[in-house]
Amino acid sequence: MHPMIKGIVWLRNDLRISDHPAISRALRECDEVLFAYVFDDRVWNSKNGVSRISGFRARFLLESLAELQEQVRDRGGKIEFLQGRTVDQLSKLIKEYGASRCYAQREDAWEETQDEKHLAEICELILAEGKGLFENHDLPFDLNKLPGVFSSFRRKVEKNLSIRPLMEVPDSLPCTWDECHELPTLKDLGVDEVSSDERQVLSFHGGETAGHQWLKQWIWERDCLKSYKETRNGMVGSDYSSKLSPWLSTGCLSAVQVYWEIKKYEEERVANESTYWLFFELLWREFFRFVSRLNGPKLFWRSGIKEADGTRPKGDPKTLQRWKEGRTANDFVNANMIELAKSGWMSNRGRQNVASYLIHDLGQDWLAGARHFEHLLLDYDPCSNYGNWMYLAGVGNDPRPVRAFNLEKQAEYYDPDHKFRTLWLCN
Ligand SMILES: Cc1cc2nc3c(=O)[nH]c(=O)nc-3n(C[C@H](O)[C@H](O)[C@H](O)COP(=O)(O)OP(=O)(O)OC[C@H]3O[C@@H](n4cnc5c(N)ncnc54)[C@H](O)[C@@H]3O)c2cc1C
Known part of the structure; x- marks a missing residue:
């Protein structure tokens, strides 16, 4: 009889039980698994006082975790909720639980990949894919030959496209650990409740x-x-x-x-x-x-991946504040910014326009805009957010040097009857 193999499944941006490569692999290779989620201090307890997560996303995340906890419990499993620095917390748990390895979904952004690197120095970390449609080995080129522009990327990956089949939902998640901490509330996490706005596009519920x-x-x-x-x-x-x-x-x-x-x-x-x-x-x-x-890390640098111009404007705090609050000279921008502040949502058209306006019309630092989006967006994702902002700021993957929108024309075309502006500017 082989010694009991215990594994930790480190939950990240993969809050589901179905089609989950990391869980499937852990269950194949371990006798029992314990799930763990860390509320990392960098996000929830930032020292510089700039919050990285608003009530909208925090609530959605807690709803998602609560549902996952139920799904895991129904199958005999447990989720341990931890607070602190991810690597410290996980390394402690691995020892206490007696796990011999940790499984996780591979992430793509800098902080997340740094966590992977540091955790791998402490334990056997097995990374599974699951975030995307395809992975490094599916690409028809080496990652370091990644086309610099989207259209060329798309043409190449579409040529021999093969998307993996869906994975089975596990029936049983055996676990003997019984010291789990409860899922914290918004209050425990120091995040203010946000109220819903009846104008929001959808009543989003996590899970x-x-x-x-x-x-x-x-x-x-x-x-x-x-x-x-x-x-x-x-x-x-x-x-x-x-x-x-x-x-x-x-x-x-x-x-x-x-x-x-x-x-x-x-x-x-x-x-x-x-x-x-x-x-x-x-x-x-x-x-x-x-x-x-x-x-x-270049996605989070002012000079972006082009490393072109490190002296881009730092901006003026009052102008930035007016943009955040939807008090600029442009009503199309204002309506979008108010929608974001009141609901955590903005359409893609809105995002393109308010970002272009902040960068090209108001001459502000794109990073300040990206950080504001990071704080408020319900769907915040580091790669999509900073990638799109960089693109619009001319320091990313756009072949055009400047992608500035004509805000008047955009408003006329996309909101010809002022329906959108009336909705969000009416009170
Ligand atoms: C400045 C800026 C910041 C953004 N920040 C984020 C972000 O933090 N998180 C995020 O998910 N998207 C971001 N986007 C991309 C896009 O605006 C949203 O994905 C989209 O508006 C979400 O709405 P949807 O699900 O209805 O999209 P749909 O139009 O229905 O598209 C389907 C899916 O495709 C993906 N997608 C669509 N457009 C893009 C795009 N331009 N870049 C990357 N993925 C895309 C998304 O996963 C989206 O859910 C940003 C765009 C801009 C211009």
């Missing part, structure tokens, strides 16, 4: 069940996928785009699950430009993940 319900509803019941390409630049209501990003960012849904749902719809209902376009947008997410893997 795998809500994510799947919305995926089914938007694609099948509301039948929105068939016209997504025409509606995706909308700004009002639940249907213009998929609104899947909060569930994708927390990993309540995997990108692979979304991909196979698109395929099913194409087989059973219709395959057209719109159905392709949702996949196309998921490729942007992939692109920024690999950009982040390749460039590490």
Whole structure:
């Protein structure tokens, strides 16, 4: 008889039980597993007083964890909730539980990959994929040959595309550990409650069940996928785009699950430009993940991955504050910024415009804008957020040196009847 093998499954942005490569591998290789989630001080207890997470995302995250805890408990398992620095907390737990290894989903952004590196120095860390549609070994080029522009990336990866099949949901998650800390509340975490706004595009609820319900509803019941390409630049209501990003960012849904749902719809209902376009947008997410893997900390530098111009404007705090509060001279920008502040959401069209305005019209530092988004966005993801901001600031992957939008024209085109502006500027 071999000695009992215990493993820790370190939960990160993968808050689901289905289609989870790290869990599947841990269950194959261990006799029992304990799940662990760390509320890291860098996010929840930042020393410089700049909060990195608002009530919107914090609530969504706690809802997601509460559901996952139920799913794990139903299968005989446990989640240990810890607070502090990730690597310190996990290394303590590994010793106390007597685990011989730790399993986790591989992440792409700098801090997360640094945690992986440090944890691997302390224990056997087994990283599984699961965040994206495909991984390093699926790429038709070496990561260090990653095309600098999206269209070239897309053409290359689409050529020999093969997306992995979905993974099974585990039946049983045996665990003998019985000292689990309770899931903290918002109050325990020092985050203020936020109230909902009846104008918000959707009443987002964290967790795998809500994510799947919305995926089914938007694609099948509301039948929105068939016209997504025409509606995706909308700004009002639940249907213009998929609104899947909060569930994708927390990993309540995997990108692979979304991909196979698109395929099913194409087989059973219709395959057209719109159905392709949702996949196309998921490729942007992939692109920024690999950009982040390749460039590490540069995504968070003012000079970006171009390392072009380290002397970009630092900006003026009052101007920045007016932008954050939606008190600029531009009503289209203001309406978007108010929507963000009141709901944690902004459409892609809005994000493009307010970012362009901050950088190119107000001459402010793009990093300050990106950090504000990090704080407020319900769907914050380091690679997509900093990748898109860098792109618009001209220090990322845009082949054009300056991507400045004409705000008047954009507002006229995308909000011709002022419906969006009236909605958010009315009180
Ligand atoms: C300045 C700026 C900051 C952004 N910050 C984030 C962020 O923190 N988190 C985030 O998930 N997205 C971010 N995006 C990308 C995009 O705006 C959102 O993914 C999208 O608006 C989410 O809405 P949706 O799920 O309805 O998208 P849909 O239009 O339905 O697209 C489906 C999915 O494709 C992916 N996607 C779509 N557009 C992009 C894009 N430009 N870049 C990367 N992935 C994309 C998302 O996962 C999205 O859920 C940012 C864009 C800009 C311009």
